[in-house]
Structure formats: C-alpha cells, structure tokens
Amino acid sequence: MKRTLCVLFALMMAISHGVANDSANVAMPVVQTPEEVYAEANKDYADGNYREAVCKYERILKDYGQSAEIYYNLGNAYYRAGEIAASILNYERALRLEPSYSDAKANLAIANARTIDRIDEQKSLLGGWLSNVTALFHSTTWTYISVITFVLFLGLVFLFVFGKTPSMRKLGFYTGVCCLLLSVISLFLAYKRHAVETDHSEAILMPTEVNVKSSPDEHGTDIFLIHSGCKVRIGESIGDWCEVSLSDGTKGWVKASVLERI
C-alpha cells in the first residue's frame, strides 16, 4: 500500500514537473513569423555567419513548411560552410520542388564539380527533353491545364453534335480532338511531375567515403568506393541496409544511415 502511494506520488511529481516544463516552454519563445526567421537567416548569410544561417533555414523547414528558395539558400549556406554533400542534398531538394530553378541548377553544378566521384550519367535525349517539358509547371498547374482543356473538349463535342452548319461541326470536331489530346498529354505530364515531386528514392551520400558492399551485411565484399556528395537511387531495402544504384547503373548495398533522401 505504502509502495503504491510512493509510486503515485512520484508520478504526480513527474507530471507536475512536466507541466511546469511545458508552461516554461510555452512562455519562452518569442513568436516569430517564418518571414522574420527567413530575413534573419539571409542576414546571417550576408554577414558570413553560415552556420547560423543553416540553423535558421533548417528551423523554417522544420516548423513552417518548405519552399524551393529555402532549400536553395540552405544549400548555399552549407556550401559556404564547406559541407558540399549537404549543399548538394539541398540543391537537389530545391530542384525537386522546382525543377526549372536555374540558380539551383547552376550552384548544383558547381557543388558537384567539387565532389570526388565522376559518374557518367545515362540520360536519353528524349528523356531529357521530356523532363524539361515536365519541369515547366507544377503538377497542380498541369492538372488544371488538363481539366480546362477537357472542359473545352466537352463544349466542342456539343458544337460538333448540334452545330447548325457543316463548317461549325467541322470546327467543333478538329478543335475538340486537339483539346482532348492536349488534355491527355497534360494529364500525363501532371502524372510525371507528380512522380518527380513525390519521388524520394534518390539520395545523397553524406559520409566522406563509403564502401559499397555486394550483399546487405557487414562482411560482404567491397565492390566499389563512393564519396560524399554522390547521388544514388535507392532500390529495395532489407533491415537497415538498402540497395543503391549509381547513375551509370552499378549497384550495391550500403547502410541506410549513410544516405540522406532527397
């Protein structure tokens, strides 16, 4: 009985303590809008306090939401602070949100030039063209384009069916077919873009160098060595190991902890 009481008492103490802590936490922080934090971070960057800027950008991302610009600025701050792998990661994240972000592209190229691994990228001509077109708009925009052209198509069907003169019906037919085609294409692009936006299978290698194993265990044979900043695609994962493939197609296994998903 006495013991139970003791436990109860301890519990109460703990709760009250916790409550006290919480109330202190609530009272402590000065309420800052994300814009203020952002402005402060930009000022830190301009003054050369890159580490501080990194912390502030990270806080905005954690507490308020994301934007390609913040990832880009964070990438810049990491680059200036000498952490190339982290800067590449954030440039890639910015580009995932906004694939046509030219500043991010340029800086990513510069950061990539400072990494050790040079891997031939296999990219088909059509693939590059397609991804460029996909990058034009956000998936929402593509969706709206698709919907609008679909509605237009419906209207033109009416024109085709109930048109008074043959020329009106002709017009209705051809423009209707065009609109339907456009609608389907932009739906496809919306799908592609959405896939890019939600794709988290690419990752950046964070440690200075990592031995890639042939099998998902510590005693597997080392196949090759990759260095920090290297971009890989994550395949299947077993336990805390995951299969990665480089852009030239080579595959192997690394611990999931060395990777940071884009």
Next chain:
Amino acid sequence: MKKTGKTINPAHIIFSIVLALLAVEVVPLQADDVVFKADAPQTVVVGTPFRLTYIVNQQSSNLRAPEFTGFSNLSGPSVSTNQSVSWVNGKQTSTFEQRYTYVLEAQKEGTFSIGPATVEVGGGKYSSNGLKIKVLPADKSAKADNGGHANGNQGGANVSGVPVSEQVFVRTIMSKRHVYEQECVLLSYKLYTLYDISNYSIGKLPDFQGFVKEELDVSNNGQLSLESYNGRNYRTATLYQVILYPQKSGSISIDKATFDFDVRIPTRVPAGFGGYFETYQMVPRSVTASATTVEVDDLPTGRPAIYSGAVGTYQLASTISSTQSKANEAITLKLTISGTGNIKTIKTPELSLPATFEQYEPKIENATKTTTSGIRGQKTIEYLFVPRSEGHYTIPSIQLAYFDTESKSYKTLTSPEYELDIQKGDGATSTIASGANPVVGKADVQVNQDINYINTRPLRLTNKQDSIYGTRMHWLLYLVPLLVSVLLFFLLRRNIRLHSDVIATKTRKANKTAQKRLKRARMLLKEGKQSDFYDEIMRALWAYVSDKLAIPTSALSKDNVAQELLGHGAHVEQIEEMNEILSECEFARYAPSTQEQTMGDIYQRTAILIGRFEDQIR
C-alpha cells in the same frame, strides 16, 4: 724587312680615325663651322714615341700648343695641309684639312692630361679638346733588347724570355666575388697578348649552372687596347661577357673556358751575308681561362611579407586611364617598374580591386637592355578592369618590395591610390576593348566559378502535400463536367426529338384536319354562306399544305408553294389544280353570287385534290 698579313697596331688605329674624320667632313662646311680637335692614343708606354695631332678643317694660323707635362717633344709641330675637291652628281664638295703633328715621348708612368690648344681661324680663336693619356711602365726587359724592330709597334714588347703561358693568355674577371642571391655579377674573359692575333674563336664555355645568364654584346672591332699587367704591356681585348644571376645560395663554381687563337709569331729567316728577313709564322694556340667560384649569400632576413624575389634598384610609377568613368567601361591602370636588376623575373604585383569590378589578366611588357652593370630597363604592367556598377571606389595602392643591392636592405615601393567616380553605364553594353588598347580578347575573360547568391525574394511557403494531382478533387474536376455535359446532351436530344414529333403529328393529321375543315365548308354550303364557304376551303387547303410540308402558313405564298410541293413529290397537274381552286375561291369570295352547283363542284375538287396530295406527298 717584309711584313705580311694584317696587323693591329696603334698607327693603323690613328690612320683609320683620320679616314673616318675625312669621311665625316665630306659634307660641305660653311665658313663658321670650324672643327678643331686633338688626337693621340689613349695608352702609351714610357720611352716609346707617339704622335699627337691637331686637326683643323679651315686655313688656320698661330697654333698655341699647351704644355706637354710628362712628355718630351721629340719633333714638331710639322704642318701639312690637304685639300680635295670632288664633284658628286654635279655638286661640288670640297674638304680642307690642316694637321699639326708633334712626336712625343712619355718620360714617366702615370696618367697625364694635355690641355686644349688654341688656333686662329680668320680672326677668331678656337680651342681643341683636351686629352688624357695613360702612360704605362716600360717592359722590364724592353730596354735591353728593344733595338731594331719595335718602331710603329708601340706596345709591342720583346717576347723572348717570357714563358709561353705569359705570352698569350685569357683572364677570367668577375665584377664581384661575393654577391647576394639574385644580385647580378659580371663575368668577362679578357685576352692578354704580346703577339698579334689574327683570328680567334671560343672553344668551350662553362655551362653556368646555378645562374640565369644574359649575354652581353662584345664588339671590339678587332681593336686592342694596351694594358700593363704583371710588369708587361699587353694588348688586350674582351672576348666574352655575361651577366649572371645566382639562383641559389652557397659557393657556386664556374668551370674553365677555352679559346682558340691564331698567333703570329715573328721568326727570323737567314738571308745570307749574315743578315736575315723577319717574317711571321701562324701558330694556332688553345688558351684556357681559369675556373672560378662565386660566393652567394642568402638574402638577409626581415623580408617584407609581400616580397617576391626582386633584387636590384627600382623605381615605381603608375598612371590610370581615367578616374571618372561609366559603369561597364574598361579602365586601365599602368604600372611601370624601372631600374636595374632581375627586372624580367619580377612577379606581377597583386592589384586588389573592389568586388564589383571585373578584372582581367594584366598585360606585361618588358623593355630591357643588358649592360655590364646588369639588366636595365622597365617592365610595364597594364591592369585592365571593368566596374560593373556605379559608385565611388578607391583603387588601393600597389606595393613592390625589393632587395636594394646598394644599401643592402629591403625597400618597399608604393604607387598612389586612385579615387574612382563611376557613373551609371549605358545599358548593358560592355566596352572591354576601349580606346587604343584592344588587348583583351574574349579568350582572356576568366570568370571564377562560384555559386550564385541566395534568394532574397519574399518567402512562399508551401505545405508538404499540396499537389491537386491524384486527389479526389482532381478526378471530380473531370467527372462533374462530364456528367453535366452528358445530362445536357440527353436533354437536348430529347428536346429535339420532341420537336420533330410535333411536326410528324401535324403531317400525319393534315388530312384529318383538312377533312374537318371540308366538313365545315359543306355545312356552310348548305347554309348558303357563300363567302365563309370559300374562306373555309382556302384555309383548309393552305393549312393542309402547311401541315404536310411542315412549313408555317405565314411562310407560304402562291409563289413558293409550287416549288415546295414539287420538292415533296407532288405532281404538276395537282399543283396547277390547287392554284386554280385557290384563284377561283378568291374570285368567288368577292363575287355577288355564285351557283350552288359551282360551290359543290369546288368542294368536290378540293376533296379529290387533298386525296391525291395524300398519295403523292411524303
């Protein structure tokens, strides 16, 4: 006595000088241009006579020679005049020369000066240049043996009894034995000879390892000068000279060099009767100049931070193309380093510009001359830069640190600072190749790779999932318009169908309606209402055609009805019949009275006509 071959001796030198003077004085002279000069060898030997000549280019008189202290006058002055007149291309030129010649002999060694002499030309008094003559001691063994053949060979010493190695040799002469790193040292190989030399060539030179060398041009024109060395008067000539810049500290050795000469050694050939001919023999001789070492010291400590290896004595000057300019217009800053030393190897001093300036690779030009005291000249460095935005800027001073070999200390030269006032430029036009200095081509522009600056536009935060793609809303956006339009489609379809049904019914019921009207017409006939009867007949016909053809009555007229009926398959006779009935009715309506029989007839015909139409029209 017979002399063969070319000899080098002072008499010849004098002669050649005189010839040169003559050549110069061919130019026609005006009366006032009096040239009066003294001429004598620079070095003479005690006890050997030499000539001192005063030359005037005009008729002169009253030569007053100075005191010849240290010399004794053996003969003179002997006066000779020489006049020549020549016609060249129809132009007459005349030269005149009057020479006063003294034969002197030095009495003791040392350096003596002979003051200017004066002469009178046409009432005016002119004085000559003064001379400095170095008198060398006589050879030790000269007096005893110098009887017969030394005349005209003033320095020519008797060589018998002199060891071979002392007859012709080459000395290695260093200007300094102890130098600092990068400080220049002059190395000369000098020939000393008692014989005439007719030919020489450099056999082998040291490789001067550990030095940067700059060769000097030695042009002595085969002229030899006299010099007393180890008690003998030698004829000397510099064979090879080089400026050396030691590149490392320590004791650096220079190997020996070899030179090859053709030496003319006089020999006596017996000529009978106890006499002899004196002749010369060519003897090739290889002479070695001794090896030597140079002690090179490290530059002293305490060098300035910006020091980058310049040694010597330098001055610094700078000019700027403009201090008031527009953005995007190129400005050049010209820095001139002049002086003596290792000027070619001076590194280009850094010019630190404001960050918004675009700086190009500086253009460097060396204009140097190698002299016995080192490389002298100037290095011009042109810094080209383009301010990219307007504002007020300061170009910092450029500093050059060097080790001064004279004061043995480091010195720093500083160019002035420049204040630049840059106005707003015209658009984005970049005028890199500005003015007279289009030195920078496109290839020279080097952009340093650096990341772009952060984004500072206002923040647009988005939530993690905000894409409309794939959401229920997305598919509804398709579905709702689709359903709406399908609904609309069917509604429209039905409406149209209904509309067409009305017409069909009308057509179907046309006969019935007509029969009804005919029935009423019959009633009217029986009642004897004449005009109403005809009215009803007309109405029945018109209504029938209108319903049958689905054309509103208002759109029908006598003119178009025939056409429409034909189009629907009615025969011509019936159409004519209809027209007949209609016109008869119209006529009868307003006629006062008609027979009952006529009315019955019309009734019959109308009924038959409608029946016929019923069969024909579809």
